[in-house]
Amino acid sequence: MATRIWNFNPGPATLPLPVLEKIKEEIPDYGGTGMAVMELSHRSKPYAAIHAETKNLLVQLLGIPENFSILFLQGGASLQFAMVPMNLLGNGKSADYVITGAWSKKALKEAKILGSAKVAGSSEDTNFNRIPEQSELTLDPDTVYVHITSNNTIAGTQWMTFPDTGDIPIVSDMSSDILSRQLDFSRFGLIYAGAQKNLGPSGVTVVIIRNDLAEQSREDIPTLLRYATHVDKDSLFNTPPTFAIYIVKLVLEWMKDQGGLEAVEKINQEKGKLLYNTIDVHNEFYRGTVEPDSRSLMNATFRLPTEELEGKFIAEGLESGFGGLKGHRSVGGIRVSMYNAMPLEGIKALTDFMVNFVKNNG
Numbered sequence: 001m002a003t004r005i006w007n008f009n010p011g012p013a014t015l016p017l018p019v020l021e022k023i024k025e026e027i028p029d030y031g032g033t034g035m036a037v038m039e040l041s042h043r044s045k046p047y048a049a050i051h052a053e054t055k056n057l058l059v060q061l062l063g064i065p066e067n068f069s070i071l072f073l074q075g076g077a078s079l080q081f082a083m084v085p086m087n088l089l090g091n092g093k094s095a096d097y098v099i100t101g102a103w104s105k106k107a108l109k110e111a112k113i114l115g116s117a118k119v120a121g122s123s124e125d126t127n128f129n130r131i132p133e134q135s136e137l138t139l140d141p142d143t144v145y146v147h148i149t150s151n152n153t154i155a156g157t158q159w160m161t162f163p164d165t166g167d168i169p170i171v172s173d174m175s176s177d178i179l180s181r182q183l184d185f186s187r188f189g190l191i192y193a194g195a196q197k198n199l200g201p202s203g204v205t206v207v208i209i210r211n212d213l214a215e216q217s218r219e220d221i222p223t224l225l226r227y228a229t230h231v232d233k234d235s236l237f238n239t240p241p242t243f244a245i246y247i248v249k250l251v252l253e254w255m256k257d258q259g260g261l262e263a264v265e266k267i268n269q270e271k272g273k274l275l276y277n278t279i280d281v282h283n284e285f286y287r288g289t290v291e292p293d294s295r296s297l298m299n300a301t302f303r304l305p306t307e308e309l310e311g312k313f314i315a316e317g318l319e320s321g322f323g324g325l326k327g328h329r330s331v332g333g334i335r336v337s338m339y340n341a342m343p344l345e346g347i348k349a350l351t352d353f354m355v356n357f358v359k360n361n362g
Ligand SMILES: *Cc1c(COP(=O)(O)O)cnc(C)c1O
Pocket: 011, 075, 076, 077, 078, 079, 103, 149, 151, 152, 153, 173, 174, 175, 176, 194, 195, 197
């Protein structure tokens, strides 16, 4: 048996052990082909089956309606920051951005380079410790889309209910919470997510785009950067990241084995409850950095009484088999990233450690 730690890395992040074992098992000879998946032609039948089944599983698990296309792209969520405005803006069109953290700011920056973009709301004045209320948003009636970051990986906040934008489609960066909860697709025009948090390894970015928006892709941009190209060619315009897509497929199969999205969402809620409850019960020692109704179920951020104790927590945590707990420098303290692949058992072990740590240091 491999020695595995409880890996709380924010991304790339932990993957389910059964997925890793399946990869290992299938590497030398994928499905009787005598080749590894990464040696297969992306035009071959066995790869075509992987490609189709990965999309099929996403449709099944997320309930993606027929008027959406699923794309497997490269360049990470960061390229989507640029591709979204590059395709959908121009000709004096403008988009609204709600700024809830470092990633939203990066998305806004690209939109401003490529078109006109307005800040429709922001929580920067309180160091992104909350999601703005609907009443704080100023939406431009002519905006093409409203961009949000559904889960703020660094700040530790998450949109619990999505903003009411009327008929205007929401474009959401869901890199760190896609497939963690059920979604109402009637609200969204485009969803994108780098795979390396909740879906698989780095190297593939999943884009789920409403077909009428893809059809509006500008024509005066490079072919590879047009959504319409990838919709038309089923993400096979050029060589897709075949091995990463195959691992996404294995992760989705694992999710199905867990009971699907509803079951995984429930486990995520239990994990969040257990962790935040531990913080709240020991609130003289652990101090959550975000407002309780904005707390993320994917990335929990908290401080200890001193930076010295935070260093000790991280060091002793590592000795006890818990990795990746150091918070982002903009927030400090501790960040517990608990994506789908982190089992409830891992959070139980960590919260036991947290309680003991208070006993010994509080
Ligand atoms: C990690 C992350 C990104 C950056 O993703 P890349 O794939 O590295 O470009 C963007 N947005 C959010 C919310 C993230 O968590």
